[in-house]
Amino acid sequence: MHGTPRGMRLHIGLFGRRNVGKSSLLNALTGQSLALVSATPGTTTDPVEKAMELAPLGPVVFVDTAGLDDEGELGQLRVGRSLQVLGRVDVALLVSDGRWGQAEVKTAALLQRRGIPFAVVQNKADRCLGKDRLPPAAVPEGVAVLAASARNGQGLDAIRAALVDLATQARGEGEQPPLLADLLPPDGLALLVTPVDSGAPRGRLILPQMQAIRDCLDHDKLCMVVTEARLPVALTSLGRLPDLVVCDSQVVSRVVSYLDGEGLPAAMPMTTFSILMARHKGDLSALARGAAALTRLEPGDHVLIQESCTHHPQQDDIGRVKLPRLLQKLAGGPLQFSWHAGRGFPAYDTSCKVVVHCGGCMLSRRQMLARLEAAAEVGLPMTNYGLAISLAQGVLVQALASFPDALHAFEELARPTGEA
Numbered sequence: 001m002h003g004t005p006r007g008m009r010l011h012i013g014l015f016g017r018r019n020v021g022k023s024s025l026l027n028a029l030t031g032q033s034l035a036l037v038s039a040t041p042g043t044t045t046d047p048v049e050k051a052m053e054l055a056p057l058g059p060v061v062f063v064d065t066a067g068l069d070d071e072g073e074l075g076q077l078r079v080g081r082s083l084q085v086l087g088r089v090d091v092a093l094l095v096s097d098g099r100w101g102q103a104e105v106k107t108a109a110l111l112q113r114r115g116i117p118f119a120v121v122q123n124k125a126d127r128c129l130g131k132d133r134l135p136p137a138a139v140p141e142g143v144a145v146l147a148a149s150a151r152n153g154q155g156l157d158a159i160r161a162a163l164v165d166l167a168t169q170a171r172g173e174g175e176q177p178p179l180l181a182d183l184l185p186p187d188g189l190a191l192l193v194t195p196v197d198s199g200a201p202r203g204r205l206i207l208p209q210m211q212a213i214r215d216c217l218d219h220d221k222l223c224m225v226v227t228e229a230r231l232p233v234a235l236t237s238l239g240r241l242p243d244l245v246v247c248d249s250q251v252v253s254r255v256v257s258y259l260d261g262e263g264l265p266a267a268m269p270m271t272t273f274s275i276l277m278a279r280h281k282g283d284l285s286a287l288a289r290g291a292a293a294l295t296r297l298e299p300g301d302h303v304l305i306q307e308s309c310t311h312h313p314q315q316d317d318i319g320r321v322k323l324p325r326l327l328q329k330l331a332g333g334p335l336q337f338s339w340h341a342g343r344g345f346p347a348y349d350t351s352c353k354v355v356v357h358c359g360g361c362m363l364s365r366r367q368m369l370a371r372l373e374a375a376a377e378v379g380l381p382m383t384n385y386g387l388a389i390s391l392a393q394g395v396l397v398q399a400l401a402s403f404p405d406a407l408h409a410f411e412e413l414a415r416p417t418g419e420a
């Protein structure tokens, strides 16, 4: 599990007032001295992340945060950063030192509103002699309260066990849609078309391609992987038609024109890795509505392009060059662009018409959904690179045909003169 991608690890946030022992608990739970600890309130100033194996949970990322009761101008900035962490955790520990005041009530309400399963940890139990114990009635119903001590190790096993329950709740609640196995019949065959050009990483496949192969293997499906140049040979040598063709967005129009032009059954289902990932990681219908917003762009409109990782832009970079070019063609004139890259996300600017997000392969489903929710809260449609590319190539309707809800969401809002 050493190489489990970050986006597939359970993210556990530690929240609470200053000085309650959040960082000490992180160190105690992980058995390592990762976070700075001191008796001075406000020791942790920025979120600290640690990816690790936590028995019996498996691969996790702990996120330690600054105290939510911090004060002053700088303190408020730190609180803001801690609150941003809410957008990327699957489960949380609300740490208290026995007190249950405004800070705890507000944090519990925030966690509940975001649907983040959490437990309350009453830390420093080594020095509580009963009188400081949390009144159980003050804690929301159904939330576990665990007495623990980062100092003497008391209660740490109970916290690990509670995290297993919380993880089950988090996974159950958000029921992650499968990647592609459900689109294939028993013993169904997926034909995966992946370009291997100068933009492809050396010696390996990218994450969505690897995950698609693994999903087929996990569910006893068949799969064949070819470059687009070998698609004709693959189809003639197979002896049967694939049940689904999945291609990289970059080659989607070439694949579609080949499939359409070869006298193959018109109904042969085809989609892209991006669309599969969009369903698996986010909300495909919401992203399809975002794609419909692209059909309504007018010259001069403002588009935000958002990537989850910072990387040095390459020549002909997709987010900086290719996508803006395609979108301007779609709008019929120049557009204004702004870019945001990184793990955090901006307060979405409502002067924007639409956000076009990267595939989010390094994000967890909850993180992707948090971005969609934040954009929806200010009425901003969001789509992703893959849907935008398929739209600009005129094949989005075909690529969404296997997902009737998303197709309907797109067609309902798309400009009639658009792709359809």
Ligand SMILES: Nc1nc2c(ncn2[C@@H]2O[C@H](COP(=O)(O)OP(=O)(O)OP(=O)(O)O)[C@@H](O)[C@H]2O)c(=O)[nH]1
Pocket (backbone or CB within 6 Å): 017, 018, 019, 020, 021, 022, 023, 024, 025, 036, 037, 038, 039, 040, 041, 042, 043, 044, 045, 065, 066, 067, 123, 124, 125, 126, 127, 148, 149, 150, 151, 152
């Ligand atoms: N007695 C006792 N002291 C503890 C325990 N856990 C932490 N402390 C002490 O509480 C103080 C604050 O601990 P931190 O872990 O830095 O607390 P924090 O919540 O991360 O604080 P900030 O980063 O300032 O928000 C330190 O002096 C710790 O040694 C515990 O279980 N028992």
Ligand code: SF4
Pocket (backbone or CB within 6 Å): 307, 308, 309, 310, 358, 359, 360, 361, 362, 363
């Ligand atoms: S698609 Fe997004 S999350 Fe994945 S590597 Fe690119 S920038 Fe990072």
Ligand SMILES: [Mg+2]
Pocket (backbone or CB within 6 Å): 022, 023, 024, 035, 036, 037, 043, 044, 064, 065, 066
């Ligand atoms: Mg700290």
